[in-house]
Amino acid sequence: MKNSILFTFSSRTLLLLLFIALSFRSFSAPKQQYYEIRIYTVAGPEQESRVDAFLKDAYIPALHRAGISKAGVFKPVETDTATFGKLIYVFIPYKTIEEYAELPSILEKDKAYADAGKSFIDAPFDNPPYMRNQSILLKAFLFMPQFAAPSFTTPVTERIYELRSYQSATEAKAVKKIQMFNEGGEIALFTKLKFNAVFYGEALAGNEKPNLMYMTTFSDMKSHDELWKAFGEAPEWKKVSGMEEYKNTVSKNNTHLLHPTSYSDF
Numbered sequence: 001m002k003n004s005i006l007f008t009f010s011s012r013t014l015l016l017l018l019f020i021a022l023s024f025r026s027f028s029a030p031k032q033q034y035y036e037i038r039i040y041t042v043a044g045p046e047q048e049s050r051v052d053a054f055l056k057d058a059y060i061p062a063l064h065r066a067g068i069s070k071a072g073v074f075k076p077v078e079t080d081t082a083t084f085g086k087l088i089y090v091f092i093p094y095k096t097i098e099e100y101a102e103l104p105s106i107l108e109k110d111k112a113y114a115d116a117g118k119s120f121i122d123a124p125f126d127n128p129p130y131m132r133n134q135s136i137l138l139k140a141f142l143f144m145p146q147f148a149a150p151s152f153t154t155p156v157t158e159r160i161y162e163l164r165s166y167q168s169a170t171e172a173k174a175v176k177k178i179q180m181f182n183e184g185g186e187i188a189l190f191t192k193l194k195f196n197a198v199f200y201g202e203a204l205a206g207n208e209k210p211n212l213m214y215m216t217t218f219s220d221m222k223s224h225d226e227l228w229k230a231f232g233e234a235p236e237w238k239k240v241s242g243m244e245e246y247k248n249t250v251s252k253n254n255t256h257l258l259h260p261t262s263y264s265d266f
Contacts, residue, residue: 033146034100093147162216167251167253208254
């Protein structure tokens, strides 16, 4: 009888402890968000102004009404002559994949969005507001599961937002590169050096898979250069970059230096 009571007590205690542990884990580990990066390619100033007007007056306000409180809009810095004046980047964070999937139907029912964006949405085929647009869907890294909006006091035109895309030769190499960011300590080093990362994400859909993308931010170009120098000289980076398991994990690195627009949320 005594043993039976002890067994029952122990079982209940173990179940209680397990429940508490699972509850704590659920509470302490935020869910990984999903991100969409839209890239509009424009032919010149006229199309650029039409996309700007649509995003500023129709799309971003509609995202706010849909429960997405912050979205970023960025353009290449003037020194990037290959893309300056040609590309507009839109970053949209989603709490869940369902929020991403449901957004089009929400926008379809939003009369204010339809009215404000009518000239863009209903543009004639022979006078489109952009040349092309593409959409990349990403899932946040485990070690930074939610995006973070930076806060700077420098003028918008001086702030540098660096968007990087690391392509890998194979899916296995891409997994290793993501592991290098997480368990390998790259994210920890970026955080330690105050790179003000907005997000790190694995591309789930897009035209350059397998790849990952991330965005770091700086108050100005001087800060950008100083921090990258510190990163390259850091013992942590020298150690992890020299590890055999992480070699040849990046086959192509695309780096884009951007400014936020005046109407971007961050």
